[in-house]
Amino acid sequence: xxxxxxxxxxxxPNAGKSALFxxxxxxxxxxxxxxxxxxxxxxxxxxxxxxxxxxxxxxxxAYSLDASSPDEEVTRDVVLGKQQGERxxxxxxxxxxxxxxxNHLRFALQIIELGLPTVVALNMVDLAARxxxxxxxxTLERELGVPVIETVAVRRRGIDEVKExxxxxxxxxxxxxxxxxxxxxxxxxxxRAIAAAAILxxxxxxxxxxxxxAIVLHPLLGPVIFAAIMFVMFQAVFAWxxxxxxxxxxxxxxxxxxVLAELPDGLIRSMIVDGVIKGVGAVVVFLPQILILFFFILxxxxxxxxxxxxxxMDRLMARVGLSGHAFIPLLSxxxxxxxxxxxxxxxxDPKHRLTTILIAPLMTCSARLPVYAIIxxxxxxxxxxxxxxxxxxxxLFGLYVTGIAGALAAALVLRSTVARGTHQGFMLEMxxxxxxxxxxxxxxxxxxxxxxxxxxxxxxxxSTIVLWALLSFPQPKPxxxxxxxxxxxxxxxxxxxxxxxxxxxHEISLALIPAMAAREVAVSALATAxxxxxxxxxxxxxxxxSQLRGRWSLPTALAFLAWFVxxxxxxxxxxxxRRETNGWRWPGFMLAYLFxxxxxxxxxxxxxxxxxxx
Amino acid sequence: xxxxxxxxxxPFHTPxxxxxxxxxxxxxxxxxxxxxxxxxxxxxxEALHGGPIGRDPLAVRIGRxxxxxxxxxxxxxxxxxxx
Numbered sequence: 185x186x187x188x189x190x191x192x193x194x195x196x197p198n199a200g201k202s203a204l205f206x207x208x209x210x211x212x213x214x215x216x217x218x219x220x221x222x223x224x225x226x227x228x229x230x231x232x233x234x235x236x237x238x239x240x241x242x243x244x245x246a247y248s249l250d251a252s253s254p255d256e257e258v259t260r261d262v263v264l265g266k267q268q269g270e271r272x273x274x275x276x277x278x279x280x281x282x283x284x285x286x287n288h289l290r291f292a293l294q295i296i297e298l299g300l301p302t303v304v305a306l307n308m309v310d311l312a313a314r315x316x317x318x319x320x321x322x323t324l325e326r327e328l329g330v331p332v333i334e335t336v337a338v339r340r341r342g343i344d345e346v347k348e349x350x351x352x353x354x355x356x357x358x359x360x361x362x363x364x365x366x367x368x369x370x371x372x373x374x375x376r377a378i379a380a381a382a383i384l385x386x387x388x389x390x391x392x393x394x395x396x397x398a399i400v401l402h403p404l405l406g407p408v409i410f411a412a413i414m415f416v417m418f419q420a421v422f423a424w425x426x427x428x429x430x431x432x433x434x435x436x437x438x439x440x441x442x443v444l445a446e447l448p449d450g451l452i453r454s455m456i457v458d459g460v461i462k463g464v465g466a467v468v469v470f471l472p473q474i475l476i477l478f479f480f481i482l483x484x485x486x487x488x489x490x491x492x493x494x495x496x497m498d499r500l501m502a503r504v505g506l507s508g509h510a511f512i513p514l515l516s517x518x519x520x521x522x523x524x525x526x527x528x529x530x531x532x533d534p535k536h537r538l539t540t541i542l543i544a545p546l547m548t549c550s551a552r553l554p555v556y557a558i559i560x561x562x563x564x565x566x567x568x569x570x571x572x573x574x575x576x577x578x579x580l581f582g583l584y585v586t587g588i589a590g591a592l593a594a595a596l597v598l599r600s601t602v603a604r605g606t607h608q609g610f611m612l613e614m615x616x617x618x619x620x621x622x623x624x625x626x627x628x629x630x631x632x633x634x635x636x637x638x639x640x641x642x643x644x645x646x647s648t649i650v651l652w653a654l655l656s657f658p659q660p661k662p663x664x665x666x667x668x669x670x671x672x673x674x675x676x677x678x679x680x681x682x683x684x685x686x687x688x689x690h691e692i693s694l695a696l697i698p699a700m701a702a703r704e705v706a707v708s709a710l711a712t713a714x715x716x717x718x719x720x721x722x723x724x725x726x727x728x729x730s731q732l733r734g735r736w737s738l739p740t741a742l743a744f745l746a747w748f749v750x751x752x753x754x755x756x757x758x759x760x761x762r763r764e765t766n767g768w769r770w771p772g773f774m775l776a777y778l779f780x781x782x783x784x785x786x787x788x789x790x791x792x793x794x795x796x797x798x
Numbered sequence: 799x800x801x802x803x804x805x806x807x808x809p810f811h812t813p814x815x816x817x818x819x820x821x822x823x824x825x826x827x828x829x830x831x832x833x834x835x836x837x838x839x840x841x842x843x844e845a846l847h848g849g850p851i852g853r854d855p856l857a858v859r860i861g862r863x864x865x866x867x868x869x870x871x872x873x874x875x876x877x878x879x880x881x
Contacts, residue, residue, distance in 0.1 A: 495857060
């Protein structure tokens with residue numbers, strides 16, 4: 185791929201860059217990382233009209249070359265040819281939002297000044313027309329000195345013209361002329377003058393965004409709508425996921441039946457059935473729930489609602505020393521703390537950012553869903569509490585709320601102790617509302633599904649097989665239980681001494697060890713442990729749910745839930761924290777304070793539930 | 799006739815022109831970010847919405863863009879609200 189000409193897509197945040205990139209490259213995308221930094225590198229292949237292949241790379245959105253975040257640094261370094269692991273682009277595709285010319289032209293002028301062959305995509309011309317703006321592309325082309333093509337990325341308008349202009353551009357000479365440090369105010373005023381010349385007419389129209397904002401940001405209605413969206417989102421995660429989850433479960437059942445029928449009884453069969461199928465199956469079954477959650481997050485982001493939610497939450501976050509800026513990474517952390525922690529890079533204040541990183545694992549990520557779902561499914565009756573609200577959904581909602589309350593309390597303490605500092609403000613662009621585009625959302629979900637299945641195929645598969653081996657060896661002597669004689673059983677016995685006071689049994693202690701790699705492994709570990717332990721063939725076929733019902737008390741189950749609200753059991757989170765904070769100090773601190781909280785919360789839950797007679 | 803007020807005192811839905819920004823009252827990072835979001839002397843601003851608690855933060859139209867800023871920062875912006 186690297187021998188093809190390279191075209192970098194650059195532009196302001198919210199210019200519709202990624203939609204254009206998706207439209208040009210289709211599903212042929214590769215998501216990777218730039219060396220040394222955690223900035224995502226998204227690239228894809230594009231065939232020009234004459235069939236020539238080129239590589240397209242989607243650079244992070246930036247306001248100017250005067251970078252103020254690691255994301256913006258990558259964009260600056262790539263267009264200057266200084267980025268490690270990236271060659272100097274042969275041409276640039278500069279995306280400019282037609283409805284926001286004054287601002288986007290400033291960055292455009294800076295980029296064009298550099299001297300690389302550049303094609304400007306004047307994007308979202310349909311929205312500009314809707315706003316009553318008439319823009320003359322020819323004037324822009326004359327003023328900027330580079331080809332300007334009107335596009336509507338989401339409707340494929342202008343795509344062929346862009347390809348044609350790029351064909352010409354990649355043949356042109358490239359030489360770095362400017363260095364991008366022209367005076368900011370001069371550039372801004374020049375941009376405004378060009379915009380004024382290019383905008384032929386401006387009819388005042390009532391804009392969609394303004395009308396919607398009047399409702400969504402209403403001081404009373406706004407918070408109500410916000411709470412309703414959050415509630416629907418978390419109810420949907422449970423309600424919609426059941427049919428596809430049952431389907432996946434049944435397919436794993438088919439595979440298991442096939443293996444049981446075809447393979448002779450023995451160690452190999454035990455490894456495949458008890459290790460691989462039960463272990464991986466127990467996790468993959470949660471793919472529908474995880475995708476539903478990501479679907480909502482992608483929807484909130486692509487419509488522009490996410491920033492409104494940050495606006496509504498800013499004052500509340502200010503109470504604990506944070507701001508609306510922290511809200512977006514924290515909401516992303518509900519899907520996964522890793523992209524959430526990476527998203528904190530948009531927070532400029534270092535202490536503020538550190539606090540957000542440290543509390544991000546308290547947001548209930550999708551990896552906890554398998555754990556919560558199995559315990560709630562086994563111990564909380566599936567009955568309605570009225571008004572169409574299920575008790576199971578309500579308990580799940582309660583776990584999310586506990587995580588959020590814990591995070592806010594932790595932020596308050598951290599901001600007055602280890603992360604003390606001045607209060608940073610809240611300054612954020614509020615983009616126009618947009619209809620979400622099915623194609624972009626499907627592509628986003630597809631990438632998430634691949635990442636999850638890759639994890640199931642690597643981390644989870646390996647840890648379940650290792651656990652199966654630790655559980656199966658040494659083989660029990662006659663009259664001895666398989667679990668107690670195994671290596672894993674002995675390790676768990678050691679841990680159990682510490683865990684017994686908070687109501688955790690032997691199998692839980694055992695499951696917590698491999699779950700250090702990833703939380704959802706706890707489910708597969710429990711499945712494997714109970715499956716191996718069961719000598720009786722008939723009972724071995726019982727589902728994990730019925731196994732748990734028969735063996736755990738309700739206080740233990742609740743304590744287990746409380747533990748996972750806080751416990752930082754995820755190697756990826758620890759690794760990304762180390763990378764983002766440049767050292768082991770903060771991930772170490774994170775592990776210590778979160779395990780302490782988990783232990784206290786689980787213990788308190790267990791003893792309160794016991795005394796309440798549950 | 800000119801009516802000089804601070805942006806945080808400007809009534810909602812009243813377009814006004816920025817006459818002065820007290821850049822020195824802001825940290826360099828804050829000043830850069832506000833400039834990136836299009837704030838400059840001479841541009842038109844309009845307070846559109848306020849947050850649910852104390853009408854803070856403010857959603858302000860700066861030129862063609864809508865930007866969320868806190869009241870504390872709006873205090874550093876002087877505007878002329880002449881009709």
